[in-house]
Amino acid sequence: MTAALIAFLCLLLGLFLQKRPGFPLEKVTQWVNAYLLNIVLPALALLYIPQIAPSWDLLLPISAAWFTFLLSWLIFGSLGKILNWDNQTTGCLVIVAGLANTSFMGFPVIEGLYGRAGLPIALLIDQGGSFLLVSSLAIIVGSIYSHEEGNLAQIPLKILTFPPFAFLLLTVLMSLMQWETPQFLMPIVAAIGKTMAPVAIFAIGLKFSLDFDSLGSRFYWMGMGYRLVFAPFAVYLLYANFLSTESLEFKVTVLESGMAPMITGSIVAIKYGLKPKLATLLAGLGIPISILSVMVWYYLIS
Numbered sequence: 001m002t003a004a005l006i007a008f009l010c011l012l013l014g015l016f017l018q019k020r021p022g023f024p025l026e027k028v029t030q031w032v033n034a035y036l037l038n039i040v041l042p043a044l045a046l047l048y049i050p051q052i053a054p055s056w057d058l059l060l061p062i063s064a065a066w067f068t069f070l071l072s073w074l075i076f077g078s079l080g081k082i083l084n085w086d087n088q089t090t091g092c093l094v095i096v097a098g099l100a101n102t103s104f105m106g107f108p109v110i111e112g113l114y115g116r117a118g119l120p121i122a123l124l125i126d127q128g129g130s131f132l133l134v135s136s137l138a139i140i141v142g143s144i145y146s147h148e149e150g151n152l153a154q155i156p157l158k159i160l161t162f163p164p165f166a167f168l169l170l171t172v173l174m175s176l177m178q179w180e181t182p183q184f185l186m187p188i189v190a191a192i193g194k195t196m197a198p199v200a201i202f203a204i205g206l207k208f209s210l211d212f213d214s215l216g217s218r219f220y221w222m223g224m225g226y227r228l229v230f231a232p233f234a235v236y237l238l239y240a241n242f243l244s245t246e247s248l249e250f251k252v253t254v255l256e257s258g259m260a261p262m263i264t265g266s267i268v269a270i271k272y273g274l275k276p277k278l279a280t281l282l283a284g285l286g287i288p289i290s291i292l293s294v295m296v297w298y299y300l301i302s
Contacts, residue, residue, distance in 0.1 A: 010198040014205020025206060032203045033267050040199065041135060042167035043192035046181045047125045049171035051281040060242055061121050065102065067131025068231040068257055072098030075226065085206035088117045088217055089290060091145025092275040095138050096282045099221035102126040104197040105287060110252055113298055121252040133262050135164040142272035206278040207223045207270065223261065223282050228293040232258030251301050258297045260286035
């Protein structure tokens with residue numbers, strides 16, 4: 001409850017500051033985004049990923065996040081070409097609609113509905129799925145859809161020099177080699193990791209604006225429809241063939257697939273100039289809307 005209150009206050013602070021005359025909005029937004037991408041994400045990688053012991057049993061819940069992201073890329077990438085969307089719109093929808101808010105929103109929802117027994121599954125989906133995706137494939141998508149003519153050759157360099165991706169490679173290697181993060185670093189990265197939700201919400205507040213034109217945008221509702229309805233429905237149909245529909249693993253996997261668009265995904269989209277207004281609206285307004293849709297999914301799979 002305290003965390004939710006802090007997040008709400010951070011949202012209000014961001015909304016308040018963006019309206020203040022003379023406030024350096026763009027500069028502060030750049031600083032906040034740089035902190036999230038270059039400091040918080042690497043800290044979270046060091047905190048969680050080396051603790052994940054590689055196992056085939058983990059692949060099914062984790063793979064759901066990868067499945068829905070790749071499906072988003074296939075659907076919106078195809079629609080963008082067929083309907084002649086601009087690259088920025090297509091890239092924004094692929095990234096923001098393709099990634100679910102499996103941590104900030106997912107963890108408390110899963111714990112509230114299924115108790116602490118559901119948290120390890122949610123953690124695996126988030127760290128092995130959403131977190132790895134936002135640090136890898138999301139960067140590739142951002143680089144591809146934001147490029148200017150003649151800059152395609154720079155994409156590999158952009159990815160390799162992106163701090164979260166570099167730390168991702170390091171921590172995956174640590175997991176495979178069973179190397180633990182040094183104990184003296186754990187309190188530091190844990191403290192930094194705790195700032196993820198409030199700072200990300202603050203970043204959304206700095207850029208968030210609501211108007212009827214935005215709510216009337218077909219791109220907004222296509223993104224929300226994919227994330228809240230189509231993605232969990234596709235996961236339900238596919239994973240019912242591999243997991244018992246009565247199992248906790250199946251239920252958590254479906255619900256995590258139906259969470260609101262990922263806030264960090266919107267930050268990545270903003271960094272690459274992929275329709276910042278659409279990205280913030282999907283992530284910001286997606287949270288209250290998805291509370292209703294997640295409850296519907298909960299009762300459908302109970």
